[in-house]
Amino acid sequence: xxxxxxxxxxxxxxxxxxxxxxxxxxxxxxxxxxxxxxxxxxxxxxxxxxxxxxxxxxxxxxxxxxxxxxxxxxxxxxxxxxxxxxxxxxxxxxxxxxxxxxxxxxxxxxxxxxxxxxxxxxxxxxxxxxxxxxxxxxxxxxxxxxxxxxxxxxxxxxxxxxxxxxxxxxxxxxxxxxxxxxxxxxxxxxxxxxxxxxxxxxxxxxxxxxxxxxxxxxxxxxxxxxxxxxxxxxxxxxxxxxx
Amino acid sequence: xxxxxxxxxxxxxxxxxxxxxxxxxxxxxxxxxxxxxxxxxxxxxxxxxxxxxxxxxxxxxxxxxxxxxxxxxxxxxxxxxxxxxxxxxxxxxxxxxxxxxxxxxxxxxxxxxxxxxxxxxxxxxxxxxxxxxxxxxxxxxxxxxxxxxxxxxxxxxxxxxxxxxxxxxxxxxxxxxxxxxxxxxxxxxxxxxxxxxxxxxxxxxxxxxxxxxxxxxxxxxxxxxxxxxxxxxxxxxxxxxxxxxxxxxx
Numbered sequence: 001x002x003x004x005x006x007x008x009x010x011x012x013x014x015x016x017x018x019x020x021x022x023x024x025x026x027x028x029x030x031x032x033x034x035x036x037x038x039x040x041x042x043x044x045x046x047x048x049x050x051x052x053x054x055x056x057x058x059x060x061x062x063x064x065x066x067x068x069x070x071x072x073x074x075x076x077x078x079x080x081x082x083x084x085x086x087x088x089x090x091x092x093x094x095x096x097x098x099x100x101x102x103x104x105x106x107x108x109x110x111x112x113x114x115x116x117x118x119x120x121x122x123x124x125x126x127x128x129x130x131x132x133x134x135x136x137x138x139x140x141x142x143x144x145x146x147x148x149x150x151x152x153x154x155x156x157x158x159x160x161x162x163x164x165x166x167x168x169x170x171x172x173x174x175x176x177x178x179x180x181x182x183x184x185x186x187x188x189x190x191x192x193x194x195x196x197x198x199x200x201x202x203x204x205x206x207x208x209x210x211x212x213x214x215x216x217x218x219x220x221x222x223x224x225x226x227x228x229x230x231x232x233x234x235x236x237x238x239x240x241x242x243x
Numbered sequence: 244x245x246x247x248x249x250x251x252x253x254x255x256x257x258x259x260x261x262x263x264x265x266x267x268x269x270x271x272x273x274x275x276x277x278x279x280x281x282x283x284x285x286x287x288x289x290x291x292x293x294x295x296x297x298x299x300x301x302x303x304x305x306x307x308x309x310x311x312x313x314x315x316x317x318x319x320x321x322x323x324x325x326x327x328x329x330x331x332x333x334x335x336x337x338x339x340x341x342x343x344x345x346x347x348x349x350x351x352x353x354x355x356x357x358x359x360x361x362x363x364x365x366x367x368x369x370x371x372x373x374x375x376x377x378x379x380x381x382x383x384x385x386x387x388x389x390x391x392x393x394x395x396x397x398x399x400x401x402x403x404x405x406x407x408x409x410x411x412x413x414x415x416x417x418x419x420x421x422x423x424x425x426x427x428x429x430x431x432x433x434x435x436x437x438x439x440x441x442x443x444x445x446x447x448x449x450x451x452x453x454x455x456x457x458x459x460x461x462x463x464x465x466x467x468x469x470x471x472x473x474x475x476x477x478x479x480x481x482x483x484x485x486x487x488x489x490x491x492x493x
Contacts (some may be wrong), residue, residue, distance in 0.1 A: 050333040052489045070246065073336035084327030088261055100253035101335050145331070179486065189391055 001025055002047070002153060002183045006056035009042050017042050017207040019056070023186040024200075026152070028177060029184040031194035031215070034204040035235045040187040041081050043204065044157050047185070048078040060153055074102065079152040079159055081187075083142030087131035091122055091141045094130060095148050102149050116148040119174055135162040143171070153183045160193060172197045191227045195219075250337035251345045258319075258349030272357045275311055279303060279361055289368075296375065298369060300361070301458050302381045305422050305450050308393045313414030315354065316397025317407045319346045320485065324405040333489060343482045346397050347391075347474075354390040377461025379451020388470035389450060393418050395477025402484035404443060418450075421473075425449025 002024040009016040017039035024030050034040050037212060045051035047058050049065045049072060058065040063072040085093055095113045104112055116121045120140040125133055139162050146154060159175070160168045165237050175184060188194060194201050195215050203211035203218075211218060211234060215227065222229040262268040279300065283289045287299025323329035332342060362383075364423050368374055393414075400414035401407075424445050434442045446452060450473075453466040 045330075048334045049329050050489060070336040070338065073334060076334070078331075078334040080327065080330040082327055084331055086261070086328055087326075088264055089257075093260075097253055097257050098331075098335070100256075101337055103249040155365045190414075 003059040007053050008055040024183050029179045029198045031198035031201040032187045038204045039207040049073050076153045077146035079146040079156040081157040083139050085130045090127050092126045098145050116144040120144040136167050155185050157187045210234045247341050251341040254345035255349050274359050276360050304386050310419045312393035313397040313411050316394050317411040320402040321410045339482050350394050351391050355387050381460045392470045392473040395474040399477045399480040402481045412437045422450045427449030
């Protein structure tokens, strides 16, 4: 179980997140949606252990992220926003480095690298410098880095951002393939992705959870079943609506 | 404990490979070797003393390191923060201490290799006359410790700022002050404003003072403790600043 309990983070002069609580069970693929600046990335960073909350707690399969950070992080694969990578490395050496830092033995690493490369379809660029890769490949290399150690919990910040329609299709199929038995939390702007991939969606706006239901139930709030209409109604601010 | 060393080794090897594939690292090494030898001959008058010794070579190391070590360490953390890869590192189940130590040790290894490339000068002088090899080896040890101390300061400055340039300037300033405090000119100037014991304490805390024994071929426990303490302080500050990044912009 991934359990968030009253997560709160405020930045100097900026909105953060306020008392965000929810639970995700193994086998669930949860789409974490919201407008820009709603607090999606902040929440994901607090789950991944790269940003400390002001208040609240995160538990990953029974391990508290802040009192037992390393045990919790060992169970997670995290794709950060913008998919940062080391440009001087090749995808192979990058994945090998991540696995090595996670304590995977030298003997096991090539198999893990091959598996991640096959899943994310980056085999043909494994030995090219990351610097020269297209945005789509870079995103997939970063995704391979998140799932290389075969973690039971995946936290993905905009996994299909920058991918072409075919690559998006492959990535969505991969997420569906990975979902049995895993906890997957995806932050996304793409509402069609939520419909195609997620079994549940959580909408966050102004740092607070506004909806937590299945995509079908969410869309049913509009008489025409338009998910983007419901999203608009729940997230638009009065000043934006007036214009 | 195994987790610590696994992650330490992974990051250490990555940093070394990154330096090995970076043409700037070679430019940096070549700059140090050529500047150190040029200063020893042109300013230090290495052969003019008429003695087979390398004091003229080692005496410029503190001043060379004041500039070169901040340059070597400036990108260690600030570049990770700028490119976003720090997020990837912080998401790994790795103790912050392992990350800090690995990056420092990789930079220190490069600095020591750079010093190693000047040993042909030692061999050349040894061909011209009897050299005190023990004293020379001691001076090399002192240079390594000195480089480590400056690097630790540079690492802390790099962790404190996202800008490489700002990191370099901060480290350069701190290293310069820590070195210049030992100059007689600075001590005598400070003595006019400060009480004598305070002036003497400041001078005794300078890098120059700690390095002077090694230059003469004397290993002083006080100096070793001093360099190790500066390194420990620099690395603790680095760790604090890296951990502080998990706290966001509070």
